[in-house]
Amino acid sequence: MSRADDLQNLKTPDLPDPCLIRSERECDFAAIGDVITRAFAVAEHASGTEAAIVERLRQNGKLAVSLVAEIEGRIVGHAAASPVTISDGALGWFGIGPVAVDPALQRRGIGGRLVREILANLVALEASGCVVLGEPAFYGRFGFRASGQLIYPGMPGEYFQEIAWKTPIPSGIVGYDVAFE
Numbered sequence: 001m002s003r004a005d006d007l008q009n010l011k012t013p014d015l016p017d018p019c020l021i022r023s024e025r026e027c028d029f030a031a032i033g034d035v036i037t038r039a040f041a042v043a044e045h046a047s048g049t050e051a052a053i054v055e056r057l058r059q060n061g062k063l064a065v066s067l068v069a070e071i072e073g074r075i076v077g078h079a080a081a082s083p084v085t086i087s088d089g090a091l092g093w094f095g096i097g098p099v100a101v102d103p104a105l106q107r108r109g110i111g112g113r114l115v116r117e118i119l120a121n122l123v124a125l126e127a128s129g130c131v132v133l134g135e136p137a138f139y140g141r142f143g144f145r146a147s148g149q150l151i152y153p154g155m156p157g158e159y160f161q162e163i164a165w166k167t168p169i170p171s172g173i174v175g176y177d178v179a180f181e
């Protein structure tokens with residue numbers, strides 16, 4: 001499949017809300033921290049450090065893609081992608097996360113739009129592939145699969161999933177930026 005096809009396939013479906021997905025701006029930083037904190041406060045798996053991770057990625061220059069969902073001028077969601085390393089030396093791989101949607105507005109397609117737009121941005125950056133640590137029930141719908149070739153130590157294999165845009169798919173241990181430590 002060509003890269004143009006990849007981009008076409010990742011086009012987001014329209015939402016009934018006037019919900020805009022766009023790159024973050026400096027004036028959004030506080031609202032991004034706020035929506036991440038509120039989303040993870042009610043999440044099943046959360047460390048409470050997710051907003052700080054995004055701030056540190058930004059400070060480290062590793063926030064490769066940072067998108068907000070905006071409704072009527074209000075930030076209601078956020079998703080990030082940052083570069084990851086793979087122990088076999090493969091280049092051009094990124095990790096998605098965290099992804100957060102205002103608890104009052106979940107299950108309306110906003111999280112899905114954010115993930116699709118992040119993937120479209122990574123394809124446009126000519127990324128080799130992308131990993132995510134999360135619920136297969138949510139991420140599987142975007143094409144993520146747990147092949148078992150990419151490993152995130154300490155996590156059950158089925159929760160660590162990837163999409164590859166270039167072959168061969170690498171094998172090895174995946175490392176996130178120090179911001180995640």
Ligand SMILES: CC(C)(COP(=O)(O)OP(=O)(O)OC[C@H]1O[C@@H](n2cnc3c(N)ncnc32)[C@H](O)[C@@H]1OP(=O)(O)O)[C@@H](O)C(=O)NCCC(=O)NCCS
Pocket residue numbers: 039040042043044045097098099100101102105106107108109110111112113133134135137138
């Ligand atoms: C995960 C999250 C970003 C999804 O946002 P959203 O706007 O609700 O997503 P969408 O409306 O596009 O999709 C909702 C679908 O995903 C499913 N889903 C959402 N979170 C899920 C989870 N933790 N496990 C399984 N399925 C999940 C819903 O069941 C729903 O499926 P359905 O449409 O078949 O009913 C949002 O729930 C959130 O902010 N959660 C707290 C933070 C978090 O856990 N982030 C993910 C890890 S980085």
